[in-house]
Amino acid sequence: MTSQLVLTMGRDALTLLLMVSMPVLGSVMAVGLLVSIFQAVTQINEATLAFVPKLIAAMVVFAVIGPWMISTLVDYIRRTIESIPSIVG
Structure with a gap:
């Protein structure tokens, strides 16, 4: 596992976090x-x-956009777990 891979995974995780949290934070703000x-x-x-x-x-935002948020997070977690064998081996 290279440092570039770790930085890329961290950047992707932060990007996903911002993308998923922005609708709720924006509406509350x-x-x-x-x-x-x-x-x-x-x-x-x-x-x-x-x-x-x-x-x-x-x-209301969770009720409307919640399914998209969950599916986005599940897709990211699935991709991350599926990439473990290629990262380790």
Whole structure:
């Protein structure tokens, strides 16, 4: 196993991590921004008003994009496990 192979596998893993996590993080960030703007305009400082919409947005994104996320992760894990014999031997 060469150092180049290890770096390539690490880069692929980080790329996959970013690709899978971005839909959830992006939607939660957008909802948080909208709620913050709403709270600033109306001067309502309620903690649950900031938390509950983010939680609902994350659940909706997981429900819609969850199957794609799981299949992408399973494909990556399968490719990694199948490449073990060629890496070792």
